[in-house]
Amino acid sequence: MQQTTPSEFAHSRLGLTSWKKFDAIFEAVEAGHRRILVRSANGVGKTTALAALCNWKLSTSDECIVLTTSSSEKQLRHNLWGEIRAQAMKANLYEPKDITDTRIKLGEKRFMLAVSPAKPESAQGFHAASMLIAVDEATGVRRDILSSLIATASSDDVQIVMIYNPITPDSFVYEAERSGDWHLVTISALEHPNVAKKKTKIAGAVTLKATEHNLKLWSEEAAPDDGESFELHGKWWRKTLEVCRRILGQWYDDFGEGIISRALVNAAITNTNAERGAKSMGVDLAGGGKDETVIARFDGGIGLPLIVMRSSKILDIVSRIEEEYRSGFTRIAIDETGVIGTASELLAVRDIKVHSVAFSAKAIGTYDSRVRTLGNRRMEMYYHLREELRAEKLQLVDDGKLAEELCTMKLSTKSTNDKYYLEPKENITARLGHSPDRADATALARYANLLAEYDAKPLVMF
Secondary structure (H helix, E strand, C coil): CCCCCHHHHHHHHCCCCCCHHHHHHHHHHHCCCCEEEEEECCCCCHHHHHHHHHHHHHHHCCCEEEEEECCCHHHHHHHHHHHHHHHHHHCCCCCHHHECCCEEEEECCEEEEECCCCCHHHHCCCCCCEEEEEECCHHHCCHHHHHHHHHCCCCCEEEEEEEECCCCCCCHHHHHHHHCCCEEEEECHHHCHHHHCCCCCCCCCCCHHHHHHHHHHHCCECCCCCCCEEEECCEEEECCHHHHHHHHCCCCCCCCCCCCCHHHHHHHHCCCCCCCCCEEEEEECCCCCCCCEEEEEEECCEEEEEEEECCCCHHHHHHHHHHHHHCCCCEEEEECCCCCCHHHHHHHHCCCCCEEECCCCCCCCCCCECCECECCHHHHHHHHHHHHHHCCCCECCCCHHHHHHHCCCCECCCCCCCCECECCHHHHHHHHCCCCHHHHHHHHHHHHHHHHHHCCCCCCCC
């Protein structure tokens, strides 16, 4: 059979529009790399490229087996095989009678097959002189399935191509990248012609408008000299978990869920450079049910063990706050959302002044700039905490729940280009399985210093 390269086949036979990263995938196969990883952003056409490779292999080989799998039956049947069938029918690659939803059979030793992502045994027992193993959404594929597929690659003319978004480091492909045994192709949405050239050249792929919309949802504008930022057509944006996964096609090595990364929290737990100073305290009052009242304290930048109270009696809580106040923790911020004034009024009777913070109130504006406005005090206090962590000013207590809660704070999907909010607290509670009381108390303790420096009037119900 006359040989043609994957690039020639994709462009001439299938009519796919060429661009440099498509060609990089095809050229890796043409060069004979046996193990190929393609780490990619969303919407750049990686499944289209993988389907093209499958059709190229089957169409241009006298005898071969093409095995395909994906993260789920739905993904495999409708996405990858939907593209395989669409390409095949448009280019008249095979007789219609040879094509089913998950199999194309041209002969006893020449066929393409979908391997169930739920049954390791379905990936076993295939051997041929020439094979292509194609894996879509590889971060979600079970390790035993991948191990079975790789075990079939025993002859010389066998190539494995795995395509994926960098979703989780707890995956085969994350470890494969770091082994050095695989050829790696990376694809950022910023490289796609539709985004880079500001014009839709490839229909159905990522666009500049969609990318900018998602950046507003998942990120915030940043300064050019910010070490965590990147540039897109004159604007600088901060790298976040979703931006790295979905737009940049990069592993987010901080492994955080939201605006405060796991790396920042881990660094703060072991930070020995934090200094003692003004003592501050944050109090998150229990809202009922299984909620706890949590008191977070800082001696300067050094976090002290959290005080967790399961008593729902407000007088018990006020007495404990007074005890800490008398020992020097005089900068106090309390979240009394829903019961504004309850604790602060009782403390005022004892001559203890506090800042009663309503999370939905207008931010005091400390961090507002040309490119960023924080929508309310809840957003502002967490942003302040993040900035202190980034400046390595804090030593956090080593508390697993606190770390988990801090790292799950995400920007709201309703944030606009000029106003940023955290997602609703009920979303965070649902994700964690409990209210983020320890994180709120810690953020409040740091916010107490900011309010004191701003000279906010105590006892004012904001």
